[in-house]
Amino acid sequence: MSETVVDGVQRLPENGISVIIIGAGVSGLQVALESWRKGCDVVIIEKAPELSPVGDFFTITPSALTTLKCYPSMHSDYHERIYNCSTHVYTPSGVQIHSKFPEWRQPGVVTAAPDVDISFLKRRPVFAKMQLDQVTRLGIPIYWNESVIAVHEHENSVNVVTASGQEFTGDVCIGANGISSKISGFDAGPDVAVQDSGYAIARVAFPRSSIKSDSLASTLLKTIDSEPEFRVYVGKDIHLILFLTPDWVAFAFTHADSDNAKETWTNLKRPSDLIPYLEKAADEWDPAVLDFVRSAPPEIVDWKLRWRDGAEQWTSDSGRLIRLGDAAHAFFPTAGNGAVQGLEDAVSLAECLRIAGKEFITKATKVHNKLRFERVSILQQTGFINREELHTADTAAVTGNREKANIGFFKIGRWVWNHNPEHYARDNYDQCLAHLETGAPFHNTNLPPGHVYQPWSLSSETERMRAGIKSTLKENGDWSA
């Protein structure tokens, strides 16, 4: 068998591995692309009837885009809409207290994806459509409207059954089915309960044209044609993010979820519902910001932020089932890494499958898991720390001392964005496998240099915050840019 080229994508010779992917979210679509590129036979099963148009912006940083160059059409689609945002922190009354470009845009910095113009923000539906278009052009089959209800793992194969009675057989099954979907027989690691984090996020994206040109809100948009902006307004136990780009704008309002309800959605359904919450958190709001919120359409999604503690094991005991993306690790939006880590997972797992080959698939999933867990766990924890810092910022103090306003939300660290998950898997596979099989020494190096990993959980973080103890996570190892 030789390499083939489809839509400009170079595919390695077929390796005989058949991969079944549950879920066509950002992680599921990416692992389909990467596995196909490595020569696997791939099928995706998705319970929704089509790609969801829901969602506003998410952050995609260089480590998630290291293989974009392997897909020339998708590479060009990606570059069609670039929002090279500057990032800012504001007091509610509208005083700018911090302002900079992301770390990877600082002069002289070369990233792990040097061929990609990293835009910081991407509109979620646009990114997912870009991936789906590539999946379609490569001819990877997707079964829409098929909810997977059961998975059976056998010694040499996996069987996947959908609600309509369709059955699929493969060598490995990747559960990229999001945070809270449960599937009978998908026993990959401990069954960790999904918990209420106590916070929710009300968010909506809308066309810039919804903001009238003579309105107060329009004063926020004066310079965004030349420089889109990511603004965070910090209040008492809330933060409000404004995404300001030349064509689409959005807000995301993170707030304590007072009703403690069990449902996915909470109560903020209309822009007018948000105003009293905002006013509770600060005496004085910039009238332009309140006008911006009022200009939004009524279709606000107020997601409960649910949490599931990280489990070290993402695979079944025998290794033919593996969780990926949100299904393996929950992320708060304040970590800015949910989609990034799902995309890194996809690249890493496909490379491990390639290295192992069909005969050793069950080793590949376990090596991938070992290579990824600590990195992902540290980044999950930043979601707590970044939120805490935003919700307790002493704006009066930092207004007089801008140095103090270097809010850690924007302190990401080179170790995060300068990582190449494909190279990392390739370079570390053998040593990691030896470690798993014989106990030979192996230490992950995709962490902050010098970092000593410390296990943690929702309850340990909650206890720490209740006791008023500042986290030292970002002092553990080298987090510099």
Ligand SMILES: Cc1cc2nc3c(=O)[nH]c(=O)nc-3n(C[C@H](O)[C@H](O)[C@H](O)COP(=O)(O)OP(=O)(O)OC[C@H]3O[C@@H](n4cnc5c(N)ncnc54)[C@H](O)[C@@H]3O)c2cc1C
């Ligand atoms: C509709 C939507 C909107 C979002 N909007 C934002 C946003 O605005 N900003 C942001 O930062 N993040 C957003 N996210 C979250 C972000 O996209 C994810 O955290 C991240 O990209 C990880 O994606 P994932 O593919 O691992 O999981 P998900 O994006 O949750 O995808 C999981 C997929 O699996 C499917 N699935 C679940 N169970 C089954 C089953 N039994 N059988 C078959 N299919 C199944 C689901 O329908 C879904 O398509 C959104 C997610 C979704 C689903």
